[in-house]
Amino acid sequence: MTVELRLILALVGLLWYAGLWAIGILGCSSARKRYRNRPRSPLAAASASSVPGVSILRPLKGLDTNLYENLESTFVQEYPNYEILLSVADENDQALPVARELMSKYPNVNCRIIIGEEVVGVNPKVNNLIRSYRQAANDILWVIDSNVTVHSGTLARSVDALVGSPSAPSRKRIALVHHVPFALVTEPKIGSRIEEAFLNTNHAKMYLAINAAAVDSCVMGKSNLYRRSDLERVNGSLKPMYAATQPGPLGLPAFGRFLAEDNMIAGALWHELGDRHDLSCDVARNVVGNMSFSDYVWRRVRWIRVRKHMVLAATLVEPFTESVVLSIICASSLKYLFGVWLWISICVHFALWAYVDLDVYASLAGHPLPSAIRWQFGAAWVVRELLALPIFLFAIVGSEVTWRGHTYRVLRNGEVERADKSRTWFQRLRQPKNYDPLDTDL
Known part of the structure; x- marks a missing residue:
């Protein structure tokens, strides 16, 4: 990879990171203004x-x-x-x-x-x-x-x-x-x-x-x-x-x-x-x-599989809006451009990210996070952030979902049909892309 390309990627990474922070601050500000x-x-x-x-x-x-x-x-x-x-x-x-x-x-x-x-x-x-x-x-x-x-x-x-x-x-x-x-x-x-x-x-x-x-x-x-x-x-x-x-x-x-x-x-x-x-x-x-x-x-x-068939572009961008991927983008960009140690960037990122998230919680709840659940909530928050990318990668490759005891296949534009478990994987693979209208006589 050439020096010029690395520089461009680092700058794009910082711009993307700044843009996501602007969105996060907008959400936090909106919560404060509307719900307090x-x-x-x-x-x-x-x-x-x-x-x-x-x-x-x-x-x-x-x-x-x-x-x-x-x-x-x-x-x-x-x-x-x-x-x-x-x-x-x-x-x-x-x-x-x-x-x-x-x-x-x-x-x-x-x-x-x-x-x-x-x-x-x-x-x-x-x-x-x-x-x-x-x-x-x-x-x-x-x-x-x-x-x-x-x-x-x-x-x-x-x-x-x-x-x-x-x-x-x-x-x-x-x-x-x-x-x-x-x-x-x-x-x-x-x-x-x-x-x-x-x-x-x-x-x-x-x-x-x-x-x-x-x-x-x-x-x-x-x-x-x-x-x-x-x-x-x-x-x-x-x-x-x-x-x-x-x-x-x-x-x-x-x-x-x-x-x-x-x-x-x-x-x-x-x-x-x-x-x-x-x-x-x-x-x-x-x-x-x-x-x-x-x-x-x-x-x-x-819901990832449903969104994939409704707003594909936005769904594919989703992993790059999550905190773990963003921390890597930010740390790598700062390391290349300014020589900032990776662990410093990552620690500062997660500290500020958690602060904003907890401020949103306080606005919606009408009170800060209760001390009685602080450690449980904090652990759950960390697990959620770490799971976001693995869940996305698993979800994005499939189209079948289970809801209220039934299995559905998500079609184009978010429409669904009941999944036929009797068909083989080869028959499902050859299913035509232009689906017939749903049969409502179920």
């Missing part, structure tokens, strides 16, 4: 007739960790005009007794249970939601997972963000309000701790930075607020609308063919309608239950 002050919305004290109605859709399946408290958090929202629709696919689902107990406890809350799915695709969450989606009385829908608990002021502040007056005439219309996930660990299993360290630091930092830059859609669907009238105009093609309607199925049924339906809905509202997203100053408290180390690994593998 959560004022009460004026909508919380308004009359029911003066605020838009909201239908809260919560798909249920089994006894999620902390299910009672998760569901109860939507029964106690400080908002004068909402209904709750709890949907289950099976009339024998274990979540039903919990739902009925809460309905008895809060008889003044407008809540209904909807039993039975409608199969519109391979995504079981979408199939479970379809009837609730169609029976909802209001245009504004708040779709929130069953393993999420929220603050009582979340709905009012989210409606503020969705329908509030633009701060400037040039600001684009908001079509979706989402909430950054914040993990709460109830069982100190190793996988749970690693997931907590991931979601509450690096994931949140990058999530907030991308949304602050607003260069493209970046949404995780633990808790999303949007209008049904908007969703009925899009189909997941991500192609801008040039006519009154898009071709093919529209609305929620059109997204049953995707595994990451939340991300695709957000992308459709962004690209097909030309609207934008916003965050309220609330987090979606994702209650992490008994997650083993293997569970954590396979969860990361699943």
Whole structure:
């Protein structure tokens, strides 16, 4: 390698490193600005007739960790005009007794249970939601997972963000309000701790930075607020609308063919309608239950493989945004350009990286990292950083994922089909690249 090429690589490495630090600081700054002050919305004290109605859709399946408290958090929202629709696919689902107990406890809350799915695709969450989606009385829908608990002021502040007056005439219309996930660990299993360290630091930092830059859609669907009238105009093609309607199925049924339906809905509202997203100053408290180390690994593998077929270029760049690879890039560049010892660069890098990550945690949690979990959290954070590259390298070479007991094959654009285990590896290798439309009669 010539001297000139080494110099160019070293300079490019430092520029890349500086750019990633700028993104990290943007995420940290956004967390401080948005989450360290959560004022009460004026909508919380308004009359029911003066605020838009909201239908809260919560798909249920089994006894999620902390299910009672998760569901109860939507029964106690400080908002004068909402209904709750709890949907289950099976009339024998274990979540039903919990739902009925809460309905008895809060008889003044407008809540209904909807039993039975409608199969519109391979995504079981979408199939479970379809009837609730169609029976909802209001245009504004708040779709929130069953393993999420929220603050009582979340709905009012989210409606503020969705329908509030633009701060400037040039600001684009908001079509979706989402909430950054914040993990709460109830069982100190190793996988749970690693997931907590991931979601509450690096994931949140990058999530907030991308949304602050607003260069493209970046949404995780633990808790999303949007209008049904908007969703009925899009189909997941991500192609801008040039006519009154898009071709093919529209609305929620059109997204049953995707595994990451939340991300695709957000992308459709962004690209097909030309609207934008916003965050309220609330987090979606994702209650992490008994997650083993293997569970954590396979969860990361699943979403890397899904993203690979949705945003290939961004997925391939991902390893170069992780702290271990970045520390090597920085240390090598500084060593070549200025003769700085490698171990000094690496130690300073990780000290500053951890400081920023913990500052993001403190902003989202509303308090610094508790001393009771400091060492457990720190160890989990280190393991997460060290695992990022090996998990990526394993995930990137496959296309099959397991979700809720079923195996799927991820196709182009994030669509999925049920994997046929009876086919040989040679038959799967020869599978044509242009896939037929999904058969929804499953």
